[in-house]
Amino acid sequence: MAKAALIALPLIAIIGVGISYFYSPLHTFNALVPKDSGSRLVVEGVAYGENSRQKLDIYAPHDDDNGPRPVIVWFYGGSWNSGSRDGYAFAGRALAARGFVTVVADYRILPEVRFPGFVEDGAQAVRWVRANISEYGGDSEQIVLAGHSAGAYIAAMLANDPQWLGEDRAAVAGLIGLAGPYDFYPFDTPSTVAAFGDWREPEATQPVTFADETAPPALLLTGEDDTTVKPRNSEALAARLKEAGVEAELVRYADVDHIDIVIALSRPLRGKAPVLDDMADFARRETTAGQ
Numbered sequence: 682m683a684k685a686a687l688i689a690l691p692l693i694a695i696i697g698v699g700i701s702y703f704y705s706p707l708h709t710f711n712a713l714v715p716k717d718s719g720s721r722l723v724v725e726g727v728a729y730g731e732n733s734r735q736k737l738d739i740y741a742p743h744d745d746d747n748g749p750r751p752v753i754v755w756f757y758g759g760s761w762n763s764g765s766r767d768g769y770a771f772a773g774r775a776l777a778a779r780g781f782v783t784v785v786a787d788y789r790i791l792p793e794v795r796f797p798g799f800v801e802d803g804a805q806a807v808r809w810v811r812a813n814i815s816e817y818g819g820d821s822e823q824i825v826l827a828g829h830s831a832g833a834y835i836a837a838m839l840a841n842d843p844q845w846l847g848e849d850r851a852a853v854a855g856l857i858g859l860a861g862p863y864d865f866y867p868f869d870t871p872s873t874v875a876a877f878g879d880w881r882e883p884e885a886t887q888p889v890t891f892a893d894e895t896a897p898p899a900l901l902l903t904g905e906d907d908t909t910v911k912p913r914n915s916e917a918l919a920a921r922l923k924e925a926g927v928e929a930e931l932v933r934y935a936d937v938d939h940i941d942i943v944i945a946l947s948r949p950l951r952g953k954a955p956v957l958d959d960m961a962d963f964a965r966r967e968t969t970a971g972q
Contacts, residue, residue, distance in 0.1 A: 710768065710771070711767070711770050714948060714949055715949070717775050717948065718743075719778035720773075722740055723817050726738065727739065729806050732802075734802075736786075739783070739817050742778065749815065749819060750820060751824070751854070751965075752820060752821070754783075754827065754836075755783060755785045755827050757828065758831045758833070759790065761875075762876070766786060766787045771947045776827075776957075779960075780965070781825075796876055799876075800845055801845070803838070807824065808846070808849055823854050825856070825967065830859070830860050833862075834861050839853070840899070842890075854964075855897050855968070858900070860902070860915075861910065863887065863915065864913070864914050889917050896927050898963075901919050903915040903932070903934070904938050905934065906941075907942070919931040932959060943956075945957070
């Protein structure tokens with residue numbers, strides 16, 4: 682049996698027990714899959730705040746002699762109630778191997794916080810990156826925000842709603858969202874009710890509310906078989922951005938569901954969909970890496 686198939690069998694078993702287990706902590710998946718050799722973990726568990734979950738890891742290309750690299754800040758998914766950065770080395774290493782200094786950030790989750798706590802943490806992590814990433818070979822003026830599912834939501838809020846990043850938003854060159862919830866009010870699932878149900882202005886929790894001409898370019902990726910966060914979310918945000926005159930590319934992958942789209946970043950499963958290629962091409966195009 683081929684090596685990829687041997688790896689895929691236990692991964693299928695993991696996925697089969699449910700999304701919440703898969704997200705939290707994803708250690709088994711991350712331990713099983715081979716990592717990209719053209720990248721390295723530069724530093725682990727750096728605090729960007731005082732809370733135990735306000736930490737981040739930084740990955741970089743092995744060849745770091747080409748001057749400051751554009752930065753990708755990655756937020757993982759988990760329904761705002763689970764997840765851990767140490768389950769995403771496969772994603773951090775994959776993006777770093779494509780030439781980006783990549784930051785994988787933890788953030789506070791339910792029940793410790795509800796909206797906007799996890800968005801506030803995302804903003805704090807990005808501000809830390811702006812202030813410190815040059816020490817690790819990154820370009821603090823060329824940042825792409827990226828994420829999957831709940832993490833794509835955080836990235837989209839930071840990219841579109843100016844209140845979170847303030848002046849630091851000027852350094853955001855683009856947004857990459859994988860299967861993100863951007864237009865999901867009214868709240869009709871246990872996770873959205875728990876995370877957002879008590880907020881006094883529900884519309885203020887939705888990324889589509891803030892999509893206007895000041896937003897950065899966006900690449901919105903979704904799977905046609907995603908029944909967890911339906912493709913209409915990506916379609917709605919892409920349409921709103923285009924109406925405002927902002928570059929917004931929508932990509933729908935056939936035969937891809939909510940989990941497929943993120944594990945396609947791993948080496949053995951990239952044949953499922955060209956997620957990594959699409960992310961890297963967009964990030965290069967929107968930053969100095971493409972100049």
